[in-house]
Amino acid sequence: MEKEKIDHIISKFPETKGNLIGILHEIQNEFRYLPEEELRYLSREIEVPMTQIYSIANFYNRFSLTPTGEHELCVCLGTACHVKGGQNVLNQVKKDLKINEEETTEDMKFTLKVVRCLGACSLAPAVMMDDETHSNMTPDLVKELIKSF
Numbered sequence: 001m002e003k004e005k006i007d008h009i010i011s012k013f014p015e016t017k018g019n020l021i022g023i024l025h026e027i028q029n030e031f032r033y034l035p036e037e038e039l040r041y042l043s044r045e046i047e048v049p050m051t052q053i054y055s056i057a058n059f060y061n062r063f064s065l066t067p068t069g070e071h072e073l074c075v076c077l078g079t080a081c082h083v084k085g086g087q088n089v090l091n092q093v094k095k096d097l098k099i100n101e102e103e104t105t106e107d108m109k110f111t112l113k114v115v116r117c118l119g120a121c122s123l124a125p126a127v128m129m130d131d132e133t134h135s136n137m138t139p140d141l142v143k144e145l146i147k148s149f
């Protein structure tokens, strides 16, 4: 268990209870998921029940309770992206990475997620690799994108 890392994250927030989402973001960034043992330690340290932590962790798509890959690839299947071929893009990603939605490749390099809108509807279909949005995607373009990592 990495108490020091959690202590360091907590120390960045003068007020912890009102900043639980921010603290969880930092933990997610540090570990690439929310490890149970560290969450239990956090719960004790800031005196917030685990049920409250889990309800936030489960509500936001951004948080993961299982280990995630080095890169997160989100494929959008919102209406605009779906209409313009988002499903074909998703099928290509599944084929290339040999994983399904919410899964991580064996080498822990990629985690695949499906989202309902990336805010780039006019440039659909869109995907997001880590923090960067890629628009007007096709199966060939997403294949190249994956290769570039």
Ligand code: FES
Residues within 6 Å of the ligand: 076, 077, 078, 079, 080, 081, 082, 116, 117, 118, 119, 120, 121, 124, 125, 126
């Ligand atoms: S529906 Fe895909 S970006 Fe909005």
